[in-house]
Amino acid sequence: MTPLPIALSCGEPAGVGLELAEKAWQALRDELAFFLIADPFHLPGGVPVILLTDPAEATAAMPKGLPVLPMAFDGNAVPGAPDSDNASAIMDAIALGTSLAMQGKVSALCTAPIHKKALKDGAGFGFPGHTEYLAHLAGVENVVMMLASEQLKVVPATIHISLSDVPKVLTPQLLRDTVHITARGLQDQFGIENPRIAIAGLNPHAGEGGAMGMEELDWINETITQLIQEGYDLIGPLPADTMFHTAARSKYDAAIAMYHDQALIPIKTLDFDKGVNVTLGLPFIRTSPDHGTAFDIAGQGIANPSSLVEALKMAARMARSKAGV
Numbered sequence: 001m002t003p004l005p006i007a008l009s010c011g012e013p014a015g016v017g018l019e020l021a022e023k024a025w026q027a028l029r030d031e032l033a034f035f036l037i038a039d040p041f042h043l044p045g046g047v048p049v050i051l052l053t054d055p056a057e058a059t060a061a062m063p064k065g066l067p068v069l070p071m072a073f074d075g076n077a078v079p080g081a082p083d084s085d086n087a088s089a090i091m092d093a094i095a096l097g098t099s100l101a102m103q104g105k106v107s108a109l110c111t112a113p114i115h116k117k118a119l120k121d122g123a124g125f126g127f128p129g130h131t132e133y134l135a136h137l138a139g140v141e142n143v144v145m146m147l148a149s150e151q152l153k154v155v156p157a158t159i160h161i162s163l164s165d166v167p168k169v170l171t172p173q174l175l176r177d178t179v180h181i182t183a184r185g186l187q188d189q190f191g192i193e194n195p196r197i198a199i200a201g202l203n204p205h206a207g208e209g210g211a212m213g214m215e216e217l218d219w220i221n222e223t224i225t226q227l228i229q230e231g232y233d234l235i236g237p238l239p240a241d242t243m244f245h246t247a248a249r250s251k252y253d254a255a256i257a258m259y260h261d262q263a264l265i266p267i268k269t270l271d272f273d274k275g276v277n278v279t280l281g282l283p284f285i286r287t288s289p290d291h292g293t294a295f296d297i298a299g300q301g302i303a304n305p306s307s308l309v310e311a312l313k314m315a316a317r318m319a320r321s322k323a324g325v
């Protein structure tokens with residue numbers, strides 16, 4: 001049976017998402033089926049468009065034109081200038097994609113970038129990002145954000161919070177939950193039966209025996225020891241500055257970092273063009289490009305579609321694996 005199409009939510013129309021959706025269609029039109037949830041009037045117009053009345057029509061439409069499930073937006077799409085009148089529809093497009101995924105009408109949800117502050121200002125978006133919003137929509141408490149590429153899979157234990165809040169939010173339970181969800185995701189969505197996970201310390205040199213911070217001695221060491229005793233294949237806490245070079249990465253399947261930039265700097269340095277944002281712990285497959293709205297280049301036609309293409313291909317691979325095909 002032909003796998004179900006992937007739903008692609010449009011994200012911020014003033015960003016590069018719609019341009020990249022057109023480029024992704026050109027790259028993938030003969031490889032997989034996705035449809036864009038967007039206002040057709042916002043599209044740059046670079047490719048033929050086929051308006052859908054039902055997601056099921058996307059597979060037949062894909063070779064002929066970019067399938068679009070139309071959603072009316074109140075605002076305009078001016079590159080680089082988010083229109084607050086679009087904010088609620090941007091959220092609705094994500095919610096529609098989530099609903100279709102939860103109903104099993106699409107094989108996965110891929111999300112084009114949103115501008116978090118624009119959504120907050122325009123529609124009171126009360127979440128730090130897609131990850132937390134999707135967990136809320138799906139009714140699940142614990143999910144993790146993984147950035148994945150062939151060179152590195154990395155998960156920040158804390159995401160969109162200030163650095164000053166990281167030590168307060170980091171707890172043994174959060175680390176335990178993160179290890180559990182990451183290990184399950186590596187097994188279920190990446191087919192790694194016995195995943196090896198490296199865990200970064202919070203402090204420089206993983207605390208240097210207490211000389212540069214006490215969290216490792218106070219609870220991180222003990223939590224990791226307990227998790228190893230429970231059967232997880234873990235190493236750490238490691239000094240973060242020496243756990244991402246080539247030789248170090250060969251010793252693990254995924255790394256867990258303690259905060260956003262400790263995780264995202266290495267992967268966006270190693271593989272910005274092919275990195276994919278995957279949410280683990282949802283009851284459906286969700287991927288996203290590893291970049292944002294790129295307002296500084298929006299409208300110029302120069303955005304690189306590689307990350308979105310990889311995100312769609314990864315979602316399709318995961319869907320086929322889940323369906324046993």
Ligand SMILES: NC(=O)c1ccc[n+]([C@@H]2O[C@H](COP(=O)([O-])OP(=O)(O)OC[C@H]3O[C@@H](n4cnc5c(N)ncnc54)[C@H](O)[C@@H]3O)[C@@H](O)[C@H]2O)c1
Pocket residue numbers: 016112113114115116117130277288289290291292293294295296297302303304305307
């Ligand atoms: N998945 C998401 O929805 C997502 C991901 C990251 C950032 N964001 C949001 O996007 C907004 C802007 O964030 P930012 O400026 O930190 O990061 P960004 O990724 O939008 O831009 C950072 C730099 O990378 C460049 N860049 C990004 N994507 C590119 C592409 N496809 N091709 C060529 N160059 C590209 C941009 O031009 C810019 O110079 C923020 O609101 C942020 O929260 C959303």
Ligand SMILES: N[C@H](C(=O)O)[C@H](O)COP(=O)(O)O
Pocket residue numbers: 114128129130131132145264277288290291292
């Ligand atoms: N933290 C990610 C990054 O910087 O690439 C991105 O903002 C993901 O956020 P979402 O939860 O909106 O996918």
